[in-house]
Amino acid sequence: MLLSVLTATVVLQTTPMPREVTLPSEPAALSGTLVDAGPDASAALIIAGSGPTDRDGNSPLGVSAGTYRLLADDLAAQGISTLRYDKRGVGQSAGAMVAEADLRFSHFVDDARAWAGLLREQTGQSCVWLIGHSEGSLIAQSVAAEDPTGICGLVLVSGAGRPxxxxxxxxxxxxxxxxxxxxxxxxxxxxxxxxxxxxxxxxxxxxxxxxxxxxxxxxxVDPAALAAQSALPTLVVQGSTDIQTTVTDAQALAGAREGIELAVLEGVNHVLKTAPIERTANLATYADPALPLADGVVPTISAFILRPRETQPQP
Structure with a gap:
């Protein structure tokens, strides 16, 4: 019994605890969650997809899969710190929304760049990884294309490879x-x-x-063109049963230049859960936060991020 108590205490002491962070912005601050895996841990910014998607990967448009929360928790277990955030106009960042007629894609690019800078400050890392999911993949690419300073590399998950x-x-x-x-x-x-x-x-x-x-x-914005001009280490991750983006998109990204790695995960859908290609059953996973991420997702991403820098593929 004493051994069990001691073991539980060690686990509690070593499990990274999430904490709220805010990013100054106009007309109001943006809000996110930092999971700090330790002073020597690599750090990654999780960038959400399109629509009113919050920091956990959920949306009032019928998505409650908790994909980004699960990804953050699982990456922390691998020793990778993460920061995920409510998009401008969503969740705790609702007050930061500008008038819809004034909103541009560049607003989300600027926000992601600022969050990456805050993540570097909070973790003490000289560079951070950008993990972009769906439209977040294009945002990550745009951040790196405008200025790769302080960016370790890109993980482009379920992203479009064509305009x-x-x-x-x-x-x-x-x-x-x-x-x-x-x-x-x-x-x-x-x-x-x-x-x-x-x-x-x-x-x-x-x-x-x-x-x-x-x-x-x-x-x-042309994602393949952005991929072609970037020299950063880049991994493209695509599920074979994704009914929103396709392997064709992933191949377009990976084929944009030499050195981009491609991982096609069998039986994985757009919210990174195990699912068949049949539409009804596939979409059912979008509303199941208790369903874990598919087995290959985190090992694929963490192995790429944690690979020794000197062995990163060079474009």
């Missing part, structure tokens, strides 16, 4: 009936050309007047 307009056309063509398909494709073509349009109410999520400037700024 957003290309992916949207493909997704729409996969199941949108006429006459809506033709209308939707015309809208995408106009926004891709940088043109604002009159938006039919049925397509408000894509092209309402206040969101068009953001969509245009997002479509202007």
């Amino acid at each position: 957003a307009a290309v992916v949207l056309r493909e997704q729409l063509s996969g199941g949108t009936p006429e006459p809506y398909l033709s209308q939707a494709l015309t809208i995408v073509d106009a926004l891709d050309a940088g043109e604002t349009i009159d938006c039919p109410p049925i397509f408000a999520a894509l092209c309402r007047a206040s969101v068009q400037p953001y969509v245009i700024s997002w479509m202007d």
Whole structure:
């Protein structure tokens, strides 16, 4: 019994404890969670995907998988500190939202860059890793492309490898009936050309007047081009049963230049859970926070981050 108590005490003392951190911003501060694995631990910033996604990877749009919380906890167990945060306008960062018509993709890039700087300060590391998930992958790439100083490397998880307009056309063509398909494709073509349009109410999520400037700024970024110009160590992670991004996207990123590593994880979906390709069962995992991350996710990411620097592949 005494041995059990002592063991439990050691575990409690060595388990990294999450703590709240804030980042000054206008019109209000941003909020996040730091899990510090120790003074010598590598550190990674977890950058969320699109929409109203919070620091844990959850969204009021039907996602409660807890993906980023699970990832942070599992990486801490491997000796990697993480910082994850509520996006501008979400959760405890809700007050930092600017008017939707003024929002641009660059706002999220600037926020991620500032969080990376705060993570360096909080952990004492000279550089930190950027783990971008879904649209966060593109944000991570954009941060590194503008200034790689203080960035160890990139882990691009479930990210698009082609411009957003290309992916949207493909997704729409996969199941949108006429006459809506033709209308939707015309809208995408106009926004891709940088043109604002009159938006039919049925397509408000894509092209309402206040969101068009953001969509245009997002479509202007080419992920494969960003991957080609970066010299940082880069790992692309893609699940084979992801129904939002595809292995084709991952291959586009990994093939952008020599030295980018690609890991395709069998049976892993967009929220990094084990799932079949069948849509209903796949989506069921999006609402199951008790379901752990798929077995290969954390070992793949942690092995790449913890690899001795001198053996990192050189582009």
